Amino acid sequence: MSKQVYYRELGLANTREMFQKAVSGGYAIPAYNFNNLEQLQAIVAACVETASPVIVQVSKGARNYANETMLRYMAMGAVKMAREMGSQIPIALHLDHGDSFELCQACIESGFSSVMIDGSHLPYDDNVALTRKVVEYAHEHDVTVEGELGVLAGIEDEVQAEHSTYTKPEEVEDFVAKTGVDSLAISIGTSHGAFKFKVKPGEEPPPLRFDILYEIEKRIPGFPIVLHGSSSVVPEYVELINQYGGKMEGAVGVSEEQLRKAAASSVCKINIDSDGRLAVTAKVREYLAQNPAEFDPRKYLGAARSELVRLIKHKNKEVLGSAGQA
Numbered sequence: 001m002s003k004q005v006y007y008r009e010l011g012l013a014n015t016r017e018m019f020q021k022a023v024s025g026g027y028a029i030p031a032y033n034f035n036n037l038e039q040l041q042a043i044v045a046a047c048v049e050t051a052s053p054v055i056v057q058v059s060k061g062a063r064n065y066a067n068e069t070m071l072r073y074m075a076m077g078a079v080k081m082a083r084e085m086g087s088q089i090p091i092a093l094h095l096d097h098g099d100s101f102e103l104c105q106a107c108i109e110s111g112f113s114s115v116m117i118d119g120s121h122l123p124y125d126d127n128v129a130l131t132r133k134v135v136e137y138a139h140e141h142d143v144t145v146e147g148e149l150g151v152l153a154g155i156e157d158e159v160q161a162e163h164s165t166y167t168k169p170e171e172v173e174d175f176v177a178k179t180g181v182d183s184l185a186i187s188i189g190t191s192h193g194a195f196k197f198k199v200k201p202g203e204e205p206p207p208l209r210f211d212i213l214y215e216i217e218k219r220i221p222g223f224p225i226v227l228h229g230s231s232s233v234v235p236e237y238v239e240l241i242n243q244y245g246g247k248m249e250g251a252v253g254v255s256e257e258q259l260r261k262a263a264a265s266s267v268c269k270i271n272i273d274s275d276g277r278l279a280v281t282a283k284v285r286e287y288l289a290q291n292p293a294e295f296d297p298r299k300y301l302g303a304a305r306s307e308l309v310r311l312i313k314h315k316n317k318e319v320l321g322s323a324g325q326a
């Protein structure tokens with residue numbers, strides 16, 4: 001059946017078992033993006049301390065920034081670090097927003113245990129065909145695949161209501177059956193980045209479209225659902241950034257309450273990148289403002305890394321519910 005399973009040599013796990021447990025347990029697996037050493041150290045330390053399964057994910061941007069070979073060996077190092085800490089938490093290495101069969105294939109052959117093929121911008125039948133092709137190849141190597149239906153809206157797209165970008169519940173059964181994907185990313189109002197909603201000062205952002213999520217759940221009961229764009233855009237970080245010379249007025253994200261509600265449903269993977277970026281920027285700005293003579297990067301990056309550990313522990317324990325589940 002299986003051809004070579006490359007990721008086993010790196011000590012990684014695919015997402016199949018993680019998702020089964022998360023869906024039945026009413027929690028979500030955190031998927032944290034990483035581009036550098038300090039981020040990955042913080043993810044491992046925090047997930048080991050909270051005994052949380054974890055997905056570490058790499059975007060195309062991360063591959064360009066850090067070098068794909070370097071990232072792969074960093075992930076292997078992350079597994080070794082966790083084991084040396086005496087922890088057996090499952091760690092998956094996932095390609096975030098893969099945009100071609102060739103990229104997914106290259107990642108599978110270089111040790112990724114999970115890939116996303118994001119055909120959500122394509123016409124439906126093309127999305128099905130591309131996703132199906134990736135699934136066939138990935139499953140030969142016991143790699144799990146995330147597909148996507150519906151387009152994550154930017155704040156500007158949201159206002160042009162002629163064609164809704166939300167996932168159409170009536171398409172999900174057909175998509176899952178035809179492609180054989182292991183999980184499905186959907187669009188219910190989240191978006192990437194630090195400016196997710198346009199709100200006036202003091203106003204709450206609009207709630208996510210739980211009606212669409214529950215309709216999808218009804219059609220594919222127990223099937224693992226993924227939420228992208230799920231940073232809370234932690235207000236304390238935005239305030240620190242603005243206090244120390246930054247300019248991020250109006251930055252706003254998805255509330256923790258909404259994420260808790262999502263994690264309790266069949267949403268079993270929650271993607272968080274921006275909150276980590278904000279934590280690092282806030283702490284580096286603060287550190288350098290308070291220590292103007294310091295020039296050792298270990299000092300300000302160390303401060304940033306400590307904050308990342310705190311943030312990730314908080315997410316695992318208080319928001320996603322993945323703490324203690326490994």
Ligand SMILES: O=C(CO)COP(=O)(O)O
Pocket residue numbers: 033096097191192193194227228229230231232271272273274275
């Ligand atoms: O979806 C994401 C990565 O794929 C990250 O979303 P955020 O920008 O909300 O952190």
Ligand SMILES: O=C[C@H](O)COP(=O)(O)O
Pocket residue numbers: 033059060061062096097192273274
């Ligand atoms: O979905 C996007 C992720 O946050 C990765 O972003 P990036 O492409 O800037 O690395």
Ligand SMILES: [Zn+2]
Pocket residue numbers: 118120121148151152
């Ligand atoms: Zn997408």
Ligand SMILES: [Zn+2]
Pocket residue numbers: 097192228229271
């Ligand atoms: Zn995303």
